[in-house]
Amino acid sequence: MSDPGTSRRAGIRGLATAAVEAMSLTWRSAPGGVTGYVFLTLAEAAAPIATVWLTKSVIDRLTTPDGAVAGLALGLAAAGLAAAALPGIGRYLRAQTGRLARAEAIDRLFAAAERQVGLRRFEDPVFPDRLRLAQEGAGTTGDLVSGVCGSLTGVLSLIGFVGSLLILSPAMTALVLLAAVPALVAELLLSRRRATKQWDLEQIHRREFFYSRLLTGVQAATEIRLFGIGAFLRVRMMAERRRADTAEIRMDRRELVTQGGLTTLSAAVAGAGLWWAITSARQGSLSVGDVAMFVAAVGGVQTALNTLVSSMASVHARLLTFSHYVAVIRAEPDLASVDEGTAPALRRGIELRDVWFRYSDDHPWVLRGVDLTIPHGRSVALVGLNGAGKSTLIRLLCRMYDPTRGRILWDGVDLRDIRPLIFAIESVPCSRTT
Structure with a gap:
């Protein structure tokens, strides 16, 4: 039996290898698109934070006699425009980068498959399963960059909003951050279970496809009708379908329970923070602008944490799939080959x-x-x-x-x-x- 610590370290090394391979491939495919997308990510993270502080300043100025708000209002409008426009530009760059990276990844994948000189790997059911998952991983290369940039957006937004909350209440800041820990752990565990389920279902779907091809293809049509085994094969096919549906339902229920619990926890923390802010404002320790900023900052922190957790879970799941791609492109040929020695025309x-x-x-x-x-x-x-x-x-x-x-x-x-x-x-x- 393998040591759990060793298996865990091997898994971490595998994910790290997949991450380096994906980032390197995407950068080689579209360096300009990656650079532009990163800059847009930084701007997209800064826009909501600027909006929160400008809103607080405008409200405080409005409650002050002769408070000038024209400049702040213009800044608030510019921040709102940026927050509205940047996501669309980011989606465009992500799509362009993803197409270029996907084409490069698929080309390298099939070149790696061509390096398998013989048939031994292709006649082993595990290799075709891995090859299908590798094709799926190659198609999500651009999504990995999107997930990484989403994580970066979450981190930057989190830093800005946490800084805003710390000024108002270190205790409430700690409570909001602590509530994110179970969310992160739960999402990472769910992503690992999704990857395991995907691998198991790949084998189930292969068997289901085999039976369906027998039932509908012309090659076996004569034998199936002569021996009357169509009903038997259909029962086998539907048994595989039920196995797949059972696994999907079990995963859906797990996600429903987990997401419901995390949503309840998030709502409870937000409610506690709102009660504290209103109470503090009635006691005069917070201004109206502070209350507005606190409410926006709590929402911003939770949104940033959700973005961060979701992006990390997405990246984790995509890396698990992309690791099959890495395994295929780095697989050694099944037969030893030489670089020279082309066979001459046969003479003897x-x-x-x-x-x-x-x-x-x-x-x-x-x-x-x-x-x-x-x-x-x-x-x-x-x-x-x-x-x-x-x-x-x-x-x-x-x-x-x-x-x-x-x-x-x-x-x-x-x-x-x-x-x-x-x-x-x-x-x-x-x-x-x-």
Whole structure:
């Protein structure tokens, strides 16, 4: 059994690796868009804070005889305009950056898939599942930047509003901040559960798709009708569908309970703060402007905390998905390859020397000690029952797999010393199995 601390550290390292990979990819794809989006994030975080302080100053000036408010009113209007316009510009930049990053990520993903010379990984159900999640992760690269910038917005807004609250009441500031701790923990736990559920559902959906393809495809239509197994396959398919729905419902209920509890806590804290502000104003310790600023600051702190928590949870969930992308693009080829050694035109023939092969250690031997010579310029037919190894032999000749034992020689050169893709595409003569 693995040590929990080690597993946790490995998970943290994996998320850190995914974060660095995502940021690096996005920066290479759209450096200008990332820079502009960061500057807009800073401005977007400053606008609400400026609005709160300007509102307080305007109210205090209005309660003072001959208080000039024209300049403050103009500043308040400018802050409001910025707060209204900046999100739209940010969405535009995020969309443009996301498209460029997504195109780059998808191109790199399929290039990595092409590096898998053989078929072993693709015939392992885990790898196609991971590849599908990697495609989803590649499509959300821009969303990771958005989540990071959202977290930055939350932090900056939080600092500004907390500074405003500290001037009025350090105790109420501490209460508002403490109320955010369970929200952060709960959201991070939910994001991890969502990622786990997504991985489990990927396997369930794969089996469901397999049954649905059998029931609706033409390849199996004859056998299904001859043997009358359509109802059996439909029951299997619907069982997978119910398993997926059960997992979704369980997650929805968990989120409903968690979000309901967090909303109740937030409302209770805001109500306690409002009661304190009204009481303090009646006692004369706070001005009307202070009360207005306090109410706005409490709302601002809670909004900033919600933005921060939501962004962090979103980034955490997207990094968990993006880690599948990182695993695929960094996966080593399943067969050893060489950079040189393109197969020349065949002159003498192909020779199999004591070739043994099985698809895994858990499978039986498909080929046992095969010795075979295929002369150049001759046609060879492979005849045998299903499962005798005909297709396997062709796969070995095309180097979709390497023999478990023995050698396959192309004019005396081991296929392992020839570039597999060049060999498979340019040099292999047509073969036929019967």
